[in-house]
Amino acid sequence: MGVEIQLHVNGKQHHGTVEPRLLLVHYLRDVLGLTGTHIGCETSICGACTVLLDGKAVKSCTLLAVQASGSEITTIEGLASSQKGAGNGAAANGALHAVQEGFWEKHGLQCGYCTPGMILAAVDLLQRNKNPNEGQIRSALSGNLCRCTGYQHIIEAVQYAAKKMSARKPLKMSASAGRTP
Amino acid sequence: MTTRYIGKPLKRKEDPRLIQGISHYVDDLNLAGMHYAAFLRSPHAHANIRSVDLSKARHASGVVLALSGADIDGAIQPVPCAAQIPDMKSAARPVLARDRVRFVGEAVAVVVASDRYAARDALDLIEVDYEPLTPIVNPEKAIAKGATPLHAGHKDNVAFKWELEGGDLKAAFKSADKVIRQRLVNQRLIPVPIETRGVIADYQPGEGQLTVWSATQIPHLLRTQIASMLNFPETLVRVVAPEVGGGFGSKLNVYPEEALVAYLAIQLGKPVKWSESRRENFQATIHGRDQIDDVEVAVKRDGSILGLRCHVIADLGAYYQLLTPLIPTLTGLMMTGCYKIPAARMEITGVFTNKMATDAYRGAGRPEATYLIERVMDLVAAELKKDPVEVRRKNFPQPNDFPYATPTGLIYDSGDYEKALDMALKVADYKKLRQEQAKLRKEGRYMGIGVSTYVEICGMGPSSAMPAGGWESATVRVEPTGRVSVMTGSSPHGQGQETTFAQMGADVLGIDPSQFQVVHGDTSIVPYGIGTFGSRATAVGGTAVYKSLLKVKEKLAHIAAHLVGSDPERMVFADGKISAKESPKKSVAFGQAVSAAYVAKTLPADMEPGLEATTFFEPSNFTYPFGTHICVVEIDREIGDVKLVRYVAVDDCGNVLNPLLVEGQVQGGIVQSVGQALFEEAVYDEQGQLITGELMDYALPHASDLCWIETARTVTPTPVNPLGVKGVGEAGTIGATPALAGAVADALAPFGVHHVDMPFKREKIWQLMRKSSGRVQ
Numbered sequence: 001m002g003v004e005i006q007l008h009v010n011g012k013q014h015h016g017t018v019e020p021r022l023l024l025v026h027y028l029r030d031v032l033g034l035t036g037t038h039i040g041c042e043t044s045i046c047g048a049c050t051v052l053l054d055g056k057a058v059k060s061c062t063l064l065a066v067q068a069s070g071s072e073i074t075t076i077e078g079l080a081s082s083q084k085g086a087g088n089g090a091a092a093n094g095a096l097h098a099v100q101e102g103f104w105e106k107h108g109l110q111c112g113y114c115t116p117g118m119i120l121a122a123v124d125l126l127q128r129n130k131n132p133n134e135g136q137i138r139s140a141l142s143g144n145l146c147r148c149t150g151y152q153h154i155i156e157a158v159q160y161a162a163k164k165m166s167a168r169k170p171l172k173m174s175a176s177a178g179r180t181p
Numbered sequence: 182m183t184t185r186y187i188g189k190p191l192k193r194k195e196d197p198r199l200i201q202g203i204s205h206y207v208d209d210l211n212l213a214g215m216h217y218a219a220f221l222r223s224p225h226a227h228a229n230i231r232s233v234d235l236s237k238a239r240h241a242s243g244v245v246l247a248l249s250g251a252d253i254d255g256a257i258q259p260v261p262c263a264a265q266i267p268d269m270k271s272a273a274r275p276v277l278a279r280d281r282v283r284f285v286g287e288a289v290a291v292v293v294a295s296d297r298y299a300a301r302d303a304l305d306l307i308e309v310d311y312e313p314l315t316p317i318v319n320p321e322k323a324i325a326k327g328a329t330p331l332h333a334g335h336k337d338n339v340a341f342k343w344e345l346e347g348g349d350l351k352a353a354f355k356s357a358d359k360v361i362r363q364r365l366v367n368q369r370l371i372p373v374p375i376e377t378r379g380v381i382a383d384y385q386p387g388e389g390q391l392t393v394w395s396a397t398q399i400p401h402l403l404r405t406q407i408a409s410m411l412n413f414p415e416t417l418v419r420v421v422a423p424e425v426g427g428g429f430g431s432k433l434n435v436y437p438e439e440a441l442v443a444y445l446a447i448q449l450g451k452p453v454k455w456s457e458s459r460r461e462n463f464q465a466t467i468h469g470r471d472q473i474d475d476v477e478v479a480v481k482r483d484g485s486i487l488g489l490r491c492h493v494i495a496d497l498g499a500y501y502q503l504l505t506p507l508i509p510t511l512t513g514l515m516m517t518g519c520y521k522i523p524a525a526r527m528e529i530t531g532v533f534t535n536k537m538a539t540d541a542y543r544g545a546g547r548p549e550a551t552y553l554i555e556r557v558m559d560l561v562a563a564e565l566k567k568d569p570v571e572v573r574r575k576n577f578p579q580p581n582d583f584p585y586a587t588p589t590g591l592i593y594d595s596g597d598y599e600k601a602l603d604m605a606l607k608v609a610d611y612k613k614l615r616q617e618q619a620k621l622r623k624e625g626r627y628m629g630i631g632v633s634t635y636v637e638i639c640g641m642g643p644s645s646a647m648p649a650g651g652w653e654s655a656t657v658r659v660e661p662t663g664r665v666s667v668m669t670g671s672s673p674h675g676q677g678q679e680t681t682f683a684q685m686g687a688d689v690l691g692i693d694p695s696q697f698q699v700v701h702g703d704t705s706i707v708p709y710g711i712g713t714f715g716s717r718a719t720a721v722g723g724t725a726v727y728k729s730l731l732k733v734k735e736k737l738a739h740i741a742a743h744l745v746g747s748d749p750e751r752m753v754f755a756d757g758k759i760s761a762k763e764s765p766k767k768s769v770a771f772g773q774a775v776s777a778a779y780v781a782k783t784l785p786a787d788m789e790p791g792l793e794a795t796t797f798f799e800p801s802n803f804t805y806p807f808g809t810h811i812c813v814v815e816i817d818r819e820i821g822d823v824k825l826v827r828y829v830a831v832d833d834c835g836n837v838l839n840p841l842l843v844e845g846q847v848q849g850g851i852v853q854s855v856g857q858a859l860f861e862e863a864v865y866d867e868q869g870q871l872i873t874g875e876l877m878d879y880a881l882p883h884a885s886d887l888c889w890i891e892t893a894r895t896v897t898p899t900p901v902n903p904l905g906v907k908g909v910g911e912a913g914t915i916g917a918t919p920a921l922a923g924a925v926a927d928a929l930a931p932f933g934v935h936h937v938d939m940p941f942k943r944e945k946i947w948q949l950m951r952k953s954s955g956r957v958q
Binding site: 019022029033034035036037038039040041042046075076077080096103104110111115134142144145146147148150151152154155 | 425852
């Protein structure tokens with residue numbers, strides 16, 4: 001009853017046979033060992049499981065792995081390297097994506113559990129809107145819950161990243177880079 | 182000591198691993214041969230269990246073990262309760278229900294399988310024959326005459342009665358110009374850390390070693406309790422709290438699953454993992470608040486408060502968790518808030534109902550106290566037609582009144598309440614806000630301004646006043662390479678002590694913060710400690726670290742003085758060197774002095790080798806941070822929506838190690854208060870079903886629900902510890918709800934409304950405006 005799937009995750013091709021009911025988040029965490037994507041609610045509300053699927057932020061707890069077959073996935077571990085369009089897994093040299101850097105600089109996290117999802121939701125926003133205002137950031141992150149920070153430092157983190165990203169040449173963003181439609 | 186790092190907004194040492202997703206929370210850990218546990222939970226709030234049939238589940242694919250309460254009878258002790266109140270009745274929570282279930286979500290059986298999906302599937306094959314009983318949901322009905330007791334052997338559902346009285350209450354009410362009465366409901370909340378609970382246990386039969394990884398705030402206390410519950414040697418139990426994704430008090434507890442997963446690992450000889458689902462987290466992890474307060478206040482016409490009397494009904498749920506009965510008593514201790522009220526009395530009736538237990542949720546009894554006294558101040562102001570700010574100011578103790586003794590038996594350490602109030606009024610431009618409000622009211626717009634001046638009890642605390650020790654431990658070990666390990670008994674889970682303790686160490690030893698590694702949450706490495714809760718990690722845990730640092734420093738001063746030929750008293754630690762004051766030539770590198778301690782050839786006579794010190798710091802008192810919060814809301818006349826317009830917070834938590842982290846704590850705390858005020862409410866229906874049982878039904882604050890929070894600080898150090906730090910983890914949650922409630926009541930004043938119970942949902946507000954729209958002033 002297994003179904004064959006193939007995915008590009010953080011720039012690397014993966015083939016496998018999975019149960020049709022296997023959630024994408026469990027595939028990423030339990031099969032591929034990419035545990036940076038967290039599970040917080042199993043109902044799409046909290047956003048801790050947010051990943052980029054073909055460049056767009058999605059909640060991997062309510063997607064089946066089979067639905068994601070044929071897609072490109074970027075998880076938090078691959079975000080920094082996806083920025084340079086190369087590599088797999090966490091950037092070995094410790095290089096950070098501008099949004100990750102913003103979260104560090106502006107104290108955009110406390111317990112860190114919502115952080116990977118929050119960062120990827122912010123990346124999604126900054127791909128669509130290079131210079132979002134406070135209200136636009138609040139709105140874009142309203143699918144992601146944080147219980148620690150009160151969100152204000154997260155907003156400052158996103159503003160920091162927006163500024164930093166617009167100061168250098170446009171990034172070739174994430175997974176969709178290099179794919180033919 | 183020069184403070185090069187203390188007080189500076191250093192970026193956190195914790196963050197690189199967290200922002201790259203390469204840190205490890207419990208569910209991220211995997212051991213070879215891991216098995217997975219899943220719990221079958223009661224769908225009934227109250228029922229007898231006639232039978233549990235596990236036969237089909239036991240034969241399901243992948244299942245290796247299935248157990249009901251009967252199967253573990255006597256093998257695991259019930260959940261411990263550390264709180265003791267005279268004459269309180271017993272209500273211990275069994276790890277698996279045996280004959281009766283008393284709340285929805287109580288575990289009835291457990292299944293272990295080779296993967297998590299198989300374990301979950303097998304739950305559907307378990308057949309439980311329940312005999313439903315009438316649930317008791319409403320706490321007032323629970324203690325009404327004729328209500329059936331929840332627990333066998335009890336004559337009613339009163340868990341305990343607790344009283345506290347100080348001052349001459351009779352005289353206060355006799356000489357009052359007015360007595361104002363109000364009923365306040367502090368609704369039940371669900372803590373909701375974004376990481377749910379999780380446990381992994383691994384048993385190595387050869388060594389007899391049991392290792393338990395748990396998302397906990399109290400690894401050492403948990404270790405002791407797991408050993409006791411399983412009757413297992415404590416020396417062979419290691420508890421690890423790896424990365425913990427928020428707690429807010431909900432992980433300051435001992436849960437059935439922690440003992441049971443350990444038991445399963447021992448039985449199977451295989452590692453077992455349990456990851457709590459969000460629904461389980463809502464149903465079976467502690468809840469917070471849930472008090473009905475009937476309050477009476479005696480006042481003079483000039484606004485002086487003479488006396489305060491309150492009867493509290495505390496809905497405890499069905500069983501005690503670790504601190505359940507203790508929490509409402511904190512409300513009693515803090516009931517007079519930051520005011521000089523000569524007489525006060527509180528009576529608490531703790532009540533059993535068919536619900537999950539309440540326990541410590543961020544603030545734990547003190548948000549209820551602040552809410553109570555601050556609502557009272559607003560009601561007094563409304564009754565006397567005075568400005569709420571002036572009523573507060575009139576009743577403040579003055580700075581020279583400290584240490585200030587309350588009628589409830591506490592000694593407030595230090596404070597300057599007026600200073601924080603004045604700063605907040607200035608930042609908010611209070612006068613202008615009132616003018617604006619008057620103008621808007623004429624336009625038919627309903628803006629409200631709420632003020633909360635709060636004090637909280639923190640830095641928990643002196644052991645004499647704590648159920649299981651209030652001290653904290655720290656070991657500082659300078660390693661032979663000159664790197665410094667700091668082992669703290671605190672168990673941070675987001676608070677950032679890996680950074681702040683390194684900042685402190687860097688200043689004490691005159692080296693860079695990068696040289697420090699703060700280790701926590703592993704009972705095999707860290708000396709026995711208490712944990713992180715009650716805004717204690719810096720005030721108590723940090724002081725233990727500081728004292729250990731000083732001990733190590735003193736030894737290094739002796740070594741360095743011996744090496745350069747000077748006096749230990751004259752040695753200065755700076756820039757990685759230890760130098761004599763009198764001559765820059767008399768100097769050794771920090772690492773050189775450290776090396777001397779280990780090589781042990783050039784030590785002063787009679788000095789022991791090594792460079793390590795441990796402190797168990799016992800605080801002499803609690804600490805009492807304070808502040809003023811001002812909130813501005815506007816209510817939509819058409820739909821009852823409460824919109825946050827402005828929020829100003831001035832907090833005084835004493836000295837500050839890292840202002841960036843303090844800011845984060847304050848903002849996060851305030852937003853949890855916004856949650857209680859505007860959205861959050863754990864609702865059980867008449868059948869005892871938790872109908873807010875998921876994040877789909879229980880609304881947390883989103884980024885889009887909030888306004889910018891403007892913060893400022895005053896600094897009034899505490900004399901209770903040498904760092905002068907008070908604690909800030911709960912300030913926002915303790916100080917903010919009354920500001921929000923005050924703002925909403927103020928906005929609705931034209932409708933003749935002076936008090937509304939939280940949460941301020943649209944429908945409730947709309948109904949209030951509708952009912953009294955004929956009376957709009």
